Amino acid sequence: MVSYKELGLVNTREMFAKAIKGGYAIPAFNFNNMEQLQAIIKAAAETKSPVILQVSKGARNYANQTLLRYMAQGAVEYAKELGWEHPQICLHLDHGDSFELCKSCVDFGFSSVMIDASSLPYEENIALTKKVVDYAHQFDVTVEAELGVLAGVEDEVSSAVSHYTKPEEVVDFATRTGCDSLAISIGTSHGAYKFTPEQCTRDPKTGRLVPPPLAFDVLDAVMEQLPGFPIVLHGSSSVPQEYVDMINQYGGKLPDAVGIPEEQLRKAAKSAVCKINIDSDSRLAFTAAVRKVLAEKPGEFDPRKYCGVARDYMEELYKHKIINVLGSDGKAE
Numbered sequence: 572m573v574s575y576k577e578l579g580l581v582n583t584r585e586m587f588a589k590a591i592k593g594g595y596a597i598p599a600f601n602f603n604n605m606e607q608l609q610a611i612i613k614a615a616a617e618t619k620s621p622v623i624l625q626v627s628k629g630a631r632n633y634a635n636q637t638l639l640r641y642m643a644q645g646a647v648e649y650a651k652e653l654g655w656e657h658p659q660i661c662l663h664l665d666h667g668d669s670f671e672l673c674k675s676c677v678d679f680g681f682s683s684v685m686i687d688a689s690s691l692p693y694e695e696n697i698a699l700t701k702k703v704v705d706y707a708h709q710f711d712v713t714v715e716a717e718l719g720v721l722a723g724v725e726d727e728v729s730s731a732v733s734h735y736t737k738p739e740e741v742v743d744f745a746t747r748t749g750c751d752s753l754a755i756s757i758g759t760s761h762g763a764y765k766f767t768p769e770q771c772t773r774d775p776k777t778g779r780l781v782p783p784p785l786a787f788d789v790l791d792a793v794m795e796q797l798p799g800f801p802i803v804l805h806g807s808s809s810v811p812q813e814y815v816d817m818i819n820q821y822g823g824k825l826p827d828a829v830g831i832p833e834e835q836l837r838k839a840a841k842s843a844v845c846k847i848n849i850d851s852d853s854r855l856a857f858t859a860a861v862r863k864v865l866a867e868k869p870g871e872f873d874p875r876k877y878c879g880v881a882r883d884y885m886e887e888l889y890k891h892k893i894i895n896v897l898g899s900d901g902k903a904e
């Protein structure tokens with residue numbers, strides 16, 4: 572058993588309480604490799620933003636959970652080396668799908684876990700979530716749960732259609748499970764294709780897809796039911812069109828990729844939404860950089876030359892999200 576406290580990590584409790592009060596959101600960035608982690612920590616350290624490092628089941632399979640956990644531990648030391656005196660870094664399991672997986676992360680030094688039982692029937696979601704909460708809370712590890720279903724297809728997360736969270740269920744769910752935060756479905760989805768062209772309109776000037784607005788009425792109704800309770804938004808990448816264009820320009824094929832407009836995320840961040848999950852945007856930044864460097868320098872074969880550029884792109888992206896979208900800069904001096 573390793574306690575996250577010995578590793579210099581923090582859980583989400585205080586982070587979320589401050590974020591709700593202060594009208595900003597904590598960035599939750601997924602990481603699978605060293606370059607992503609370096610970029611996240613550099614961005615957080617430079618902007619003095621609290622940050623959540625997320626590890627998905629797919630990331631554990633790709634990079635090995637032991638290695639990822641030691642990398643997160645190393646991240647705390649790296650942050651200090653960068654001059655961030657009191658780093659506020661949370662290590663979080665993203666989309667845990669079983670009690671055993673959540674328990675193994677709690678036992679292994681994670682400071683927060685998500686149990687995503689949102690695809691199960693309501694009562695089964697409650698039972699599994701409560702089991703995870705009862706275990707995690709013994710070690711002061713915080714637990715995120717999910718109600719409602721997000722659309723999207725990722726390695727380990729898949730559903731063709733979304734179902735908005737039912738506001739009339741949230742009080743019963745939060746009370747009976749004891750969860751610390753709740754991920755809700757209000758129209759966001761995973762991946763780089765969040766809406767079909769049929770769901771969007773087109774900007775006549777640019778020809779770009781304009782997505783439909785998120786269901787802020789559902790968010791408002793949830794907040795009315797659970798005043799001051801921490802709400803989480805998954806599937807919150809904006810799919811920056813400059814990266815999509817670069818990828819397409821340099822041999823990729825991402826037609827009509829579209830995300831959540833940043834002004835909608837800005838609005839959400841000011842509410843009880845205190846954790847915003849971003850993964851796809853980092854994947855796009857990485858891929859755009861690698862494609863560009865390799866297309867422009869076909870003789871290059873040193874991975875540091877293109878992964879280093881990818882890291883710079885991701886760092887810029889993370890800083891932009893922190894400062895211009897979530898407003899979490901300067902909140903962890």
Ligand code: G3H
Nearest residue numbers: 627629630725726727850
């Ligand atoms: O919510 C899903 C995250 O983007 C993780 O995706 O399962 O492909 O690692 P992944």
Ligand code: 13P
Nearest residue numbers: 762805806807808850851
């Ligand atoms: P995106 O695919 O929109 O980046 O969402 C990531 C996410 O929700 C991770 O849990």
Ligand code: ZN
Nearest residue numbers: 761805806848
């Ligand atoms: Zn997610």
